[in-house]
Amino acid sequence: MSFETISVVGLGYIGLPTAAMFASRKKKVIGVDVNQIAVDTINQGKIHIVEPDLDMIVNAAVTEGYLKAVTRPEPADAFLIAVPTPFLPCEEGDIPAPNLSYIQSAAKAIAPVLKKGDLVILESTSPVGATEQLSAWLAEVRSDLSFPQTHGDNADVNVAHCPERVLPGQVVRELVENDRVIGGMSPRCSERSVELYKTFVLGECVVTNARTAEMAKLTENSSRDVQIAFANELSIICDKLDINVWELIALANRHPRVNILQPGPGVGGHCIAVDPWFIVSKTPEEAKIIHTARLVNDSKPEWVVNKIKLAVADFLQANPNKTAQDITIACYGLAFKPDIDDLRESPAMGVTQKIANMHAGRTIAIEPNITKLPEKLTNVELVDIKSALVDADIQVMLVDHKEFKEISVNSGIVIDTKGIW
Structure with missing residues (x-):
């Protein structure tokens, strides 16, 4: 199944360049962000962050009609989630714990527009187990669809983790050239994720499971x-x-x-x-x-x-x-x-x-x-x-x-x- 429409949830330092790269390959891209100013800026063909060459790509994508930004998700064939994962509040000296509320909010936002055959990829840097938690949140809202934690390769919706690993200031080049670590919750999830990223990625897409993909990004940093x-x-x-x-x-x-x-x-x-x-x-x-x-x-x-x-x-x-x-x-x-x-x-x-x-x-x-x-x-x-x-x-x-x-x-x-x- 090809991916004609791609949704990127979170239009920050990673989400916007990713959306722009898909759009530059003539894919219809719907960017989603809760920040109305960011949405309005992007729809004017401009950018709200500093990243070399990104302004030209976004302007061309918007002008040619391949990229638009919205505040609420719309139906798509693939959903990439690139939202923050900050810390939970803690006392000084305590070990900070990750706050997954942004991922949970993204899951609740896209769940109503999911359909059979969709692919959901978590790009946010996440603790081990976050992708499984994302899939569980989606399943809670959409009991009419099956997910890989219960149906594996036969799931209606595929779920994977693919962490971003780009250098600010060189994001446009590295999104294309860098290898990607892709961890699907089943082999089919990984296979479809590779197909999606090969739309613009020239680097190798290396397949593993979701937990190892999550740990790979944490290990690198x-x-x-x-x-x-x-x-x-x-x-x-x-x-x-x-x-x-x-x-x-x-x-x-x-x-x-x-x-x-x-x-x-x-x-x-x-x-x-x-x-x-x-x-x-x-x-x-x-x-x-x-x-x-x-x-x-x-x-x-x-x-x-x-x-x-x-x-x-x-x-x-x-x-x-x-x-x-x-x-x-x-x-x-x-x-x-x-x-x-x-x-x-x-x-x-x-x-x-x-x-x-x-x-x-x-x-x-x-x-x-x-x-x-x-x-x-x-x-x-x-x-x-x-x-x-x-x-x-x-x-x-x-x-x-x-x-x-x-x-x-x-x-x-x-x-x-x-x-x-």
């Missing part, structure tokens, strides 16, 4: 988290021993079997800072290294804040005629990684917010990829690079955007968490 934790811990050790950590890493990496990553102010984003907790929350006794890595990376922003506090004290000692209120602190970068506008789980955001809350003087932020600050950054001014270089007494490098690599800082106290100055 947990591996990165552990490696970054080693680099971040090394940077703290080197600071104490008065060693340049970037020079040290460059020397160590000359060994043919060593590849240490670069340290920073922490770990951010919707994947690496989140996914390891899905493993830890499920198997807290077994996930010792993964848990420790999370604690190391989550504590790094506070270490940076303490370095800034010491810098303020050093400045006041060197300038006894001034008070803390006279000091301007510049925070370079708010995104969770270079050259994008994505602020989700950003350690740079966390550092900037803490500085603004505690500092009596001005806290200014330089983020070339956004035009206005998020509401939670109260007491922070968004300024350009030139103003920051002139006004700031303490310069804090948090994100190595390309614009920052082109400047040199010749005044004030410099705290460089990325090793570019």
